Amino acid sequence: MPNCKSVYEPREDSTMLEAWVKKYAFGKVLDMGTGSGIQAIAAAQKSNVKSVLAVDVQRGVIEYCRKNIKNKKIKFMQSDLFGRIKEKFNTIIFNPPYLPQELKLKDLTIEGGKKGYEVIEKFLNEANNFLNSDGIILMAFSSLTMKDKVDGFIKNNMLDFEELDKMHIFFEDIYFFLLTKNEFLKKLENKGISGIKYFAKGHRGLLFTGTYKKIKIVIKTKNSESTAYGRIENEAKWLKKLNRLKIGPKLLLFDNGYFIYEFIAGDFILDYLKKSDAKGIRKIIRKIFNQLFILDKLKIDKEEMHHPVKHILVRKGKPYMIDFERTHYSQKPKNVTQFCQFLMSGSVNEILRNKKNYGGKNSIIQLAKIYKNEPSNCNLNTLINSILK
Ligand SMILES: Nc1ncnc2c1ncn2[C@@H]1O[C@H](COP(=O)(O)OP(=O)(O)OP(=O)(O)O)[C@@H](O)[C@H]1O
Ligand SMILES: C[S@@+](CC[C@H](N)C(=O)[O-])C[C@H]1O[C@@H](n2cnc3c(N)ncnc32)[C@H](O)[C@@H]1O
Ligand SMILES: [Mg+2]
Helix, strand or coil, X not given: CCCCCCCXXXXXXXXXXXXXXXXXXXXXXXXXXXXXXXXXXXXXXXXXXXXXXXXXXXXXXHHHHHHHCCCCCEEEEXXXXXXXXXXXXXXXXXXXXXXXXXXXXXXCCCECCCCCCHHHHHHHHHHHXXXXXEEEEEEEEEHHHCHHHHHHHHHHCCEEEEEEEEEEECXXXXXXXXEEECHHHHHHHHCCCEEEEEEEECCCEEEEEEEECCEEEEEEEECCCCCCCCHHHHHHHHHHHHHCCCXXXXXXXXXXXXXXXXXXXXXXXXXXXXXXXXHHHHHHHHHHHHHHHHHHHCCEECCCXXXXXXXEEEECCEEEECCCCCCEECCCCCHHHHHHHHHHCHHHHHHHHHCCCECCHHHHHXXXXXXXXXXXXXXXXXXXXXXXX
């Protein structure tokens, strides 16, 4: 067998996966982490397989394959996962490395990152963009890789799975999964959204990024673990209203159970305050207060403005509030006063004092109270001027 020591000699996992490849592979095939080329060869032998691209991160593996495998249907390429790949496939095969690096074997054929699942995670986060709408992924992985983690990556990436088989070898179970794009992902792709990638999971929302009409967007949908009701609809409704007042990222599309809005490539408010000079800080804080004042005037409460560290982004000198899921009408909205609380809190207070921007806690409390009793433009200005010396 292999004369290159970094070629993975086919084991039970390889031959078992090979059987599934023989059954399911079709069309244009990508064999990720080809090793000995066993999966690529199995796929190429099928009459319904048009071509196979066999990829491996290790140069030695690719050299070995080029020398030893002569099959007109198979092309070889060195690439770190999808790094150098530019096309889409009907079938993607992956028998990944999955052992934790703690074992310090320094062996890319079997080590899948520090925890063991990093290569699989990266693969699943990218795979969709290289898979046709009706495409399939045939993947093996071990119980040593923390199955819960892998299940999470699959779900986060809008994939459905079928467990084809489970094989017990010594002290581990090997799973064989067939993955397909779920209906939601297909729906988004049909709307013209491309490059969809898992972005973040909040308590209530599950977020993806993508590209829509050439701009970077966020897709927000419900986190299935959340029991909250109607938050997505509420947020989309408010974004639409507030956009007319030039507040919030632009809402681009709202459909059943999800909405699409502009991605803000900016700094979170605390990071912005830390790196900006006194003049920049003064400008931004004033702009934030102006937006909050508009909300107060319209009797709209955004909520959570006493701790907006993850809810205000600053891009090109403009602040963008995000996350309007709890926004509602209120007789006594607290946007401005809550933001005052934030500016007086420990970490912010210190930043402002260091930049010599700060008027002092006592006067802010006094003036915030006056504003609270009478939320007028004049009281707001006095308050802002006392904060920003
Ligand atoms: N339009 C956007 N542009 C850039 N980043 C965004 C945008 N929308 C959301 N994010 C990022 O995604 C994270 C989660 O978004 P959001 O707060 O709306 O979700 P959530 O599920 O309501 O979260 P939480 O449970 O923490 O309230 C934000 O903290 C921010 O980092
Ligand atoms: C467990 S072996 C599987 C080999 C073969 N496909 C099989 O089924 O026997 C994993 C293969 O993935 C390759 N690999 C590891 N990390 C990779 C990465 N980031 N990109 C591409 N290939 C990678 C390794 O070099 C190795 O050949
Ligand atoms: Mg939220």
